[in-house]
Amino acid sequence: MAPRRIVSLVPSLTEALFALGVGTRVVGRTRYCTQPPRAVGRIPKVGGTKKLDVERILDLEPDLVVAVVEENPREEVEALAEAGVPVFLGAPETVAGAVEMLRDLASRVEAPLADAMLGPLERVLGRLDGASGPALRVFVPIWKGPYMSVGSDTYVHDALRVCGGENVCSGARRYPEVTLEEVEAARPEVVLLPDEPYPFSAEDLAEFYALDVPAARGDRIHLVDGKLLTWYGPRMAGSLTQLAALLRAP
Numbered sequence: 001m002a003p004r005r006i007v008s009l010v011p012s013l014t015e016a017l018f019a020l021g022v023g024t025r026v027v028g029r030t031r032y033c034t035q036p037p038r039a040v041g042r043i044p045k046v047g048g049t050k051k052l053d054v055e056r057i058l059d060l061e062p063d064l065v066v067a068v069v070e071e072n073p074r075e076e077v078e079a080l081a082e083a084g085v086p087v088f089l090g091a092p093e094t095v096a097g098a099v100e101m102l103r104d105l106a107s108r109v110e111a112p113l114a115d116a117m118l119g120p121l122e123r124v125l126g127r128l129d130g131a132s133g134p135a136l137r138v139f140v141p142i143w144k145g146p147y148m149s150v151g152s153d154t155y156v157h158d159a160l161r162v163c164g165g166e167n168v169c170s171g172a173r174r175y176p177e178v179t180l181e182e183v184e185a186a187r188p189e190v191v192l193l194p195d196e197p198y199p200f201s202a203e204d205l206a207e208f209y210a211l212d213v214p215a216a217r218g219d220r221i222h223l224v225d226g227k228l229l230t231w232y233g234p235r236m237a238g239s240l241t242q243l244a245a246l247l248r249a250p
Helices: 011-019 054-059 074-082 095-108 114-129 155-162 180-186 202-209 236-247
Strands: 006-008 026-029 064-068 087-090 136-139 165-167 190-194 221-224
Touching (some): 054 074, 064 095, 095 155, 136 180, 190 202, 202 221
Parallel strands (some): 064 087
8 A cells, every 4th residue: 555644754745745646644854854945944944854753753653754874863763664564765976876766765655657757767877877978077176164075985975077177086985084285185176165064155166266176177066956966856857957058079
């Protein structure tokens, strides 16, 4: 039987549940689950993605909790499972893995709009992942003070690869700390400054344009919506298309 009372602990998957046509079954969400804005406003909050109110979740009597390894604390997710709540636990580290996870979620909730949401994404992924051409070296910081970036075992790394980029922090541990001197040595041809999790803004542009790197000389330092890089769900087809436009060689 399809679940009728779903608590989503992942912002991008909350949005996906609505796109899959089962948004009316969502009875709980985190405070970071803000999409689609008008629809989620009526849904009770159960804490943040990293600090969940387990008792509040149990009070909602869910017959499915949606979580992912990357965003939700293991101990609290395990506490829900031990309390007898069915848990859908995703762990995507690649774009293809995210698509597979979305297919699995659609099947789990018996989504009526699975093909409508996932069909365009699968077509875009097939087109991009089969494209040829030189890969541009790209640097993506996700934090400042200290600067941190993404290693090769992350979804962001694979999204860059699919869209024609070569992550300059490839081979590093999951979220390596880097200095601006190390960024200069890596000689990125593109720099993407996302607005989440750290809110990079126009104030940060000067620091990167001052670096002696091809990205600065070629005017390829871009402020971007962080959701382009980290959200998997209905916006993935558009996100990958936009990223490819920024990363493909001119």
